[in-house]
Amino acid sequence: MSKLQNLIDNNSVWAERIAKEDPDFFTKLAEQQNPEYLWIGCSDSRVSADAIVDLMPGEIFVHRNIANLVVHTDLNCLSVIQYAVDVLKVKHIIVCGHYGCGGIKATLDNDRHGLIDNWLCHVHDVIRKYKNYFDILTDDRKRFEKLCELNIIEQVANICQTTIVGDAWSKGQDLYVHGWVYSLEDGIIHDLDVTIGEGDSHQEILQIATEKILSESN
Numbered sequence: 001m002s003k004l005q006n007l008i009d010n011n012s013v014w015a016e017r018i019a020k021e022d023p024d025f026f027t028k029l030a031e032q033q034n035p036e037y038l039w040i041g042c043s044d045s046r047v048s049a050d051a052i053v054d055l056m057p058g059e060i061f062v063h064r065n066i067a068n069l070v071v072h073t074d075l076n077c078l079s080v081i082q083y084a085v086d087v088l089k090v091k092h093i094i095v096c097g098h099y100g101c102g103g104i105k106a107t108l109d110n111d112r113h114g115l116i117d118n119w120l121c122h123v124h125d126v127i128r129k130y131k132n133y134f135d136i137l138t139d140d141r142k143r144f145e146k147l148c149e150l151n152i153i154e155q156v157a158n159i160c161q162t163t164i165v166g167d168a169w170s171k172g173q174d175l176y177v178h179g180w181v182y183s184l185e186d187g188i189i190h191d192l193d194v195t196i197g198e199g200d201s202h203q204e205i206l207q208i209a210t211e212k213i214l215s216e217s218n
Contacts, residue, residue, distance in 0.1 A: 025056075035061045038084040038093045040077070040155070042068045046184055047098050053189075061088060067103030067151065068095055069122050070158040082164045091174050093159055096189070097152045098182040104148050126151050133214055149192060149213045152179045153206060156194050160202050169198035179209070 002008060018025050037060045039049040049055075049062045063080040070077055084090045097104075106113050107123040127134055130150060137143050156179040159165055168175050179194040194209035196202050 029058050033058050033061070033088065035059050035084075035088060036091045037061065038063070038081065038088075038090045039096060040064075040068055040070060040080075040093065040159075041096045042066065042098055042101055042103065044098060044102065047096070047182055049096070052096075052182060052187070061090060066116060066119055067101055067107075067123055068097045068155060069119070069151075070095070070155045070162075071122055072158065072162070078162065078164065081159065081162060085164050085168050085173070085175065089173070091176065093165070093175070093177045094180060095152050095155045095159065095178070096180040096182055097148050097155075098184060099145055099148055100184045101148055104151060105144060108143060108147065123147070123151055126154050129154075130214075146213060149181055150210065152181055152192060153194055153210055153213070155179070156196065157202070157206055160196055172198065174198075 015026075035058065037055075039060050039062045041047055041049055041062070041064050043064045043066050049064075050057065050060055053060070061080070061084050063077055065074075065077065070081075072078075081093070084093070103116070103120055104123060106116065107120045107127065113120075126147065134143060134147075137146065156177055159177050165175065165177065174197075176195055176197040179192040181190050181192060182188075183190065192209055193212065194205055196205050
């Protein structure tokens with residue numbers, strides 16, 4: 001018997017339930033995927049994209065990594081974005097971080113954690129960018145929460161700067177980039193008011209969203 005028999009059993013129950021609710025579901029799902037959304041989120045097991053927004057398989061395209069980063073040299077993430085934008089023609093790219101993120105906490109700890117420290121250098125860059133702000137913010141919980149939020153703003157900016165999104169906008173493609181943060185404590189998503197589409201003033205929207213985050217700590 002498989003050591004993961006419980007998961008296989010769960011799958012059988014799930015598949016049977018879905019087939020009863022919609023007999024054509026798996027047939028339609030196998031034919032194509034046609035999601036409107038690309039979700040870039042954290043690998044944290046508590047933050048499941050389709051569960052959080054109550055969508056079924058096939059309705060959301062997902063990429064996850066530690067601390068929901070979009071790094072310009074990460075061909076994995078860029079390939080996902082390219083496929084989502086150019087092939088699937090998604091209309092929305094959502095960067096969703098979460099409060100209580102282990103990657104963000106590890107960055108603030110300033111301890112050695114191994115290989116992951118190299119990946120988290122990108123979060124350290126966010127701290128350096130707002131060094132004056134973090135230097136005077138003494139509340140540890142606030143520091144944690146605000147770094148989670150500012151990190152999302154930075155990733156939204158990084159997405160907008162990719163040639164993939166830039167080329168899509170230059171062709172008039174209907175595409176928007178959003179920044180959200182999810183609360184593990186109550187399951188609620190908070191929109192950071194940083195939605196950017198073709199023709200929008202990226203820097204102005206990013207600046208306003210950033211200033212709002214910084215002002216909420218005062």
